[in-house]
Amino acid sequence: MKIFLKISKINLTKTFSYDIIIVVIKMIEDERIKKLMEITDKHQISPATMAHIIGISIPTYYRYKKGETVPRSQNTRTIIDRIIEQYNFKNK
Numbered sequence: 454m455k456i457f458l459k460i461s462k463i464n465l466t467k468t469f470s471y472d473i474i475i476v477v478i479k480m481i482e483d484e485r486i487k488k489l490m491e492i493t494d495k496h497q498i499s500p501a502t503m504a505h506i507i508g509i510s511i512p513t514y515y516r517y518k519k520g521e522t523v524p525r526s527q528n529t530r531t532i533i534d535r536i537i538e539q540y541n542f543k544n545k
Contacts, residue, residue: 483524
């Protein structure tokens with residue numbers, strides 16, 4: 454999850470101005486990553502282990518988790534899809 458803070462001044466009258474903090478939360482947009490994070494949390498898989506299974510670096514895993522980036526490689530997307538399929542199959 455990514456949080457942005459925007460601070461701006463608004464003049465409501467000529468004598469007063471107020472600082473308003475606007476918080477915008479950008480949720481993870483990639484459904485693949487949402488499902489992967491659910492699996493990781495539910496089965497208590499460490500970030501290092503999941504990154505190793507997927508074949509990515511730990512910092513890249515955290516960027517996925519924060520919603521800063523999404524998997525661009527077709528191979529990475531395929532591996533994540535297979536992990537999701539395996540865990541969905543096991544839980545049925």
